[in-house]
Amino acid sequence: MNFDLTEERQMLRDTLRRYLSDKYTTKVRNDILDSDSGMSGAIWGELAELGVIGALFTEDEGGFGGQGFDISVVFEELGRAGVVEPFLDTGILGGRLISGLGGDSQKGMIEEIIAGTLHLAFAHTEPTSRYDLSRVETTVSDGKITGRKAVVVNAEAADCLIVSARESGSTDDLQGISLFLVDSDAPGLTLRGYPLLAGGRAAEVTLDNTPATRLGAAGAAFPTIEAAVAHAHVALSAEAFGAMTTATDLTREYLVTRQQFGRPIGTFQALQHRVADMLIELEQARSAVINAAGHLGAPARIRDLECAAARNLVGRVGRLVAEEAIQMHGGIAMTREYELAHIAKRIVMTDHRFGDTDYHLERFIDLSAAA
Numbered sequence: 001m002n003f004d005l006t007e008e009r010q011m012l013r014d015t016l017r018r019y020l021s022d023k024y025t026t027k028v029r030n031d032i033l034d035s036d037s038g039m040s041g042a043i044w045g046e047l048a049e050l051g052v053i054g055a056l057f058t059e060d061e062g063g064f065g066g067q068g069f070d071i072s073v074v075f076e077e078l079g080r081a082g083v084v085e086p087f088l089d090t091g092i093l094g095g096r097l098i099s100g101l102g103g104d105s106q107k108g109m110i111e112e113i114i115a116g117t118l119h120l121a122f123a124h125t126e127p128t129s130r131y132d133l134s135r136v137e138t139t140v141s142d143g144k145i146t147g148r149k150a151v152v153v154n155a156e157a158a159d160c161l162i163v164s165a166r167e168s169g170s171t172d173d174l175q176g177i178s179l180f181l182v183d184s185d186a187p188g189l190t191l192r193g194y195p196l197l198a199g200g201r202a203a204e205v206t207l208d209n210t211p212a213t214r215l216g217a218a219g220a221a222f223p224t225i226e227a228a229v230a231h232a233h234v235a236l237s238a239e240a241f242g243a244m245t246t247a248t249d250l251t252r253e254y255l256v257t258r259q260q261f262g263r264p265i266g267t268f269q270a271l272q273h274r275v276a277d278m279l280i281e282l283e284q285a286r287s288a289v290i291n292a293a294g295h296l297g298a299p300a301r302i303r304d305l306e307c308a309a310a311r312n313l314v315g316r317v318g319r320l321v322a323e324e325a326i327q328m329h330g331g332i333a334m335t336r337e338y339e340l341a342h343i344a345k346r347i348v349m350t351d352h353r354f355g356d357t358d359y360h361l362e363r364f365i366d367l368s369a370a371a
Helices: 007-023 026-034 041-049 068-081 087-101 104-115 222-257 269-294 300-329 339-350 357-369
Strands: 120-123 139-141 144-153 160-166 177-183 189-195 201-211 213-215
Touching: 007 041, 007 068, 026 339, 068 087, 068 222, 068 269, 087 104, 087 120, 087 160, 087 213, 087 222, 120 144, 139 160, 144 160, 160 201, 177 201, 177 222, 222 269, 222 300, 222 339, 269 300, 300 339, 300 357
Parallel strands: 120 160
Antiparallel strands: 139 144, 144 201, 160 177, 177 213, 189 201
């Protein structure tokens, strides 16, 4: 089986890697992290012009990719550079939800997303739901939403929020969940923003009789939510793998330059063995990302099974790589001006978005038993 990238994806990868290596320096990222927005409008616009956002959408949607391997190529490079811009929230989650449920009146939103002129945030997680996608207590009545949403990434910068609310059924029922578009300046909408440990910003969202526009049919949004989150699993796995690659490269470079007892510490056999273990685990993570990306278009159960397997393995390998990289660097690894400090945090915190390793192991077992 040939796992080489197509010519178009190779060109996309090379272009994105070259741009990020030139423009996305540690200083630029730290300036973004210190800002109130948690992102750079200039860099976002330039990446949109390069076609990076368009690669996340199919030709029918106005893009030129949209497949699992297109997503993995883009997010692996974003992970390598430690990019904090909200590609996941606007391009993957927002874009997939609009594409799946939006009617003719929302088609123009996809074009705006691809052009980099529209920001979205997916307000689904609630204070009591943790990783359970089906647990929705927010309600809607006469087109107005009331409830609370937790850790809504990119909420402050979003032009619109995509908010889930229950129109029928019990709290954990898979049926009865609808999605709604809520303008960022809608009455009754309150945001309490804060920075995230690995970069970017999120907010606690309160809705009090907030007017909204439904996407799609009433109570039928859950399958589309699951599909969008499956795309996010592939993106997060690829992003973590890219970040792990950078952490490993930084560690190898450090070991051949740091001198101890008159020679590079990379010549010490114990450290060589630890690096070898990192490289072996990294190859396993690469295979898991490829497998998940290849099954993104499969039936829902198979798709979710492979995504759960990838997230579990990548999460375990990511923690190992982050911890080993920091230990072999020593104190410099936690210095804010050093690249590894941000990369290690990004690897570890990725494991807590849409489920950690334990959650995905349990999900894999449940899906396997349901076969």
